[in-house]
Amino acid sequence: MQNKKWIANGEARFAFFIDNAEVGSLSFKPADGNSTAVAKIGNKIYQFKRTGFWKSSIDVIDNSGQVVMHVFYKKWYANTSILKYKGKEYELVIRNNPMAEWAILDEGKDYLAYGLIANDGGINIKIKTNSETMDLLFDFLLWYLFAPIAQENNCGDFMFHLLAAG
16 A cells, blocks of 8 residues: 655645655645646646636646646536546546545546545544556645645644555
8 A cells, every 4th residue: 555645845835755755746826816836746747727717627737838637617516527637537526525525536436535534633634546556646636626625624744544445
């Protein structure tokens, strides 16, 4: 099992580790007013940007300017979005299960989820997945969405424990 964790690395900056090896970082740009962020995964750079009239869609743009991932709501009042990536559609949902959780579903089944869990020491974050060999851009998208929830709930150094969902 992989041990994944996000560690705050300055104001609005986070480093992502898998088994104690840093594999990337995500830097939020809250001052720009558009909820943008820049991700570095290995030698690749991506920009996360809110788009659309209500800024309810998300484009992930590679360093050549191409949109490589697009997220948009099925209906403007829904809690389910469509995530288009590499020619495939996934669902992106937010739910209360029993606490806040963002999840990516593949054919109706959880593929990757970041959620809050309560334990004796307070509130922690747990990652649930059905695969250890997934594209890291999914982790970065979920952290882009989930980091404000984690910060609001004082989740410390954002350590995750991977839970394989068989």
